Amino acid sequence: MLKVNQISKTIKGKVILNNISLDLKQGEIYGFVGRNGSGKTMLFRALSGLMKIDSGDIIYNNYKLHHDVTVFPNLGITIENAGLYPEFTGFKNLQLLAKLNRKIGDQEIKIAIKRVGLDPDDVRTFRKYSLGMKQRIVLAQAIMEKPELILLDEPTNSLDEEGVKLIRQVIREEQERGAMVLLASHNKEDIKLLADQVYYLDSGRLVDEVYSHAK
Missing domain, CATH: 1.10.8 (Helicase, Ruva Protein; domain 3)
Known part of the structure; x- marks a missing residue:
């Protein structure tokens, strides 16, 4: 279980994350969509411990980030290079x-x-x-x-069609193994085919749950 309670972050006077709350379950794939600069990558950086938040709490399996741990145990994340x-x-x-x-x-x-x-x-x-x-x-x-928790930021970017299919299969296999997967992607097919639940971010705010469906 991943609980995100009203987290916010401001950098150089600009609000990057604005009062975001989430309650996510193990074994599910969650999609995060939004325009460039909407806050998807910053949210993932906050959840991974790579960026400290100004307020709010991030708790995974009873571990409170930056209180009990600096990085969650059993975390996998894709970041550039x-x-x-x-x-x-x-x-x-x-x-x-x-x-x-x-x-x-x-x-x-x-x-x-x-x-x-x-x-x-x-x-x-x-x-x-x-x-x-x-x-x-x-x-x-x-x-x-x-890992039990996997954060994937644009995992199919720069891949050809065959590569995209393979990586989607890997993501499904990780879910079947029991991992919770958070997926940010501009590829609408990634989100449509993989995500059990999708959230929309705009200017650092979680403004909508786009859809939810059972696989």
Whole structure:
């Protein structure tokens, strides 16, 4: 269970998040839509602990963010380039990240890389990856430890049609495993096909629940 209670954030006098509240359940996919600058990415940064909020509470499985923990346990998130080292291969990058939590070994890393359609033995460095490959390896790092809470910001961006289908399948598999997935996407088909419930943001405010349906 993820509870977001009236969170707000202002940066340089501009309201970025405005009194947002959510009550989200495990095993569901939640879509977040809105124009550029609507607050989707900032909301995800707040939920992940990458950005401190000015007021309100964020609680997941009885852990209060920035009170009990600085980052929620069992969290997976896609952010641009994910702090990956350009001079290392995708596998080496994920290997280094995995050592932080020491939850998984090389075999689990290779499985995650294969799931997103990449070769774990590819000797190319991250610097030489195409945009689509970078998108895939970032998703691999988000799911490799089988997190309970997954935040995906534009996960199918820069992917071809085949890649989009594969990543959608991976997201469905994560839901079937029991993960809660929060998905921000400009791709209307991503939202239509994947989300159980959809929220609309505008100027940092949660202004509407677009639709809700059972799968």
